[in-house]
Amino acid sequence: MKIFLDSADIDEITALSDTGFIDGITTNPSLIAKSGHKIADRIAEICAVIDGPVSAEVTATDYETMLAEGRKLAAIAPNVTVKVPLTRAGLQTCRTLSDAGTKVNVTLCFTSGQALLAAKAGASFISPFVGRLDDIGQDGMGLIEEICSIYANYDYATEILVASVRSTQHVVDAALVGADVVTLPPKILTALYQHPLTDSGLDAFLQDWAKTGQSIL
Ligand code: G3P
Numbered sequence: 001m002k003i004f005l006d007s008a009d010i011d012e013i014t015a016l017s018d019t020g021f022i023d024g025i026t027t028n029p030s031l032i033a034k035s036g037h038k039i040a041d042r043i044a045e046i047c048a049v050i051d052g053p054v055s056a057e058v059t060a061t062d063y064e065t066m067l068a069e070g071r072k073l074a075a076i077a078p079n080v081t082v083k084v085p086l087t088r089a090g091l092q093t094c095r096t097l098s099d100a101g102t103k104v105n106v107t108l109c110f111t112s113g114q115a116l117l118a119a120k121a122g123a124s125f126i127s128p129f130v131g132r133l134d135d136i137g138q139d140g141m142g143l144i145e146e147i148c149s150i151y152a153n154y155d156y157a158t159e160i161l162v163a164s165v166r167s168t169q170h171v172v173d174a175a176l177v178g179a180d181v182v183t184l185p186p187k188i189l190t191a192l193y194q195h196p197l198t199d200s201g202l203d204a205f206l207q208d209w210a211k212t213g214q215s216i217l
Helices: 010-017 029-035 039-049 063-074 088-099 112-120 130-135 140-154 168-177 186-193 196-212
Strands: 002-006 024-026 054-057 080-085 104-109 125-128 159-162 181-184
Touching: 002 010, 002 186, 010 039, 010 186, 024 181, 029 039, 039 054, 039 063, 054 104, 063 080, 063 088, 080 088, 088 104, 088 112, 104 112, 112 125, 112 140, 125 140, 130 140, 130 168, 140 159, 140 168, 168 181, 168 186, 181 186
Parallel strands: 002 024, 002 181, 024 054, 054 080, 080 104, 104 125, 125 159, 159 181
Antiparallel strands: none
């Protein structure tokens, strides 16, 4: 399963990029606003650090302007993936851009029907927001399971990119159902490898090792 970082903070991205775990980046207008930088500058900075797909989202709501914005974002770097919302205009923009060879991430997906249309529109990625569904008492991971089944039925090439991840359990559940990608806030990525028993166990090993007076080097 690929792991993307859901961030537009270049310091966070740079700090985690040497882990070897980061297969790509997703941003959205809120994350860009939080960064305090112009979208073109920040996306260019991120693409210089990360080789994998970097999602940059359009902010228009009509087809013509979305298409113009998408083309401008795609021109920033070869690994830019244009992010469009799952609306009629977004799906039309996805179709036009993907037909021209531009990778598109269709975002703000909340139903299997929406995901089906995104695949038919040629999306490279579909981003169902599991956390926001859970937040309103719906079954976010159940949606991922449904989309996995539908896509497998028709051998769609669209990659299922689990977004709005709130916990390490979301990551494990996404892997269990066979999602292609999860995009994680940095705190979830670090939580994925941290465990108190690992820390205490290592402390005990090193205390016992110190008593031997040995050195491996
Ligand atoms: O960036 C897309 C998605 O990951 C946003 O998640 O936490 O704002 O629901 P969140």
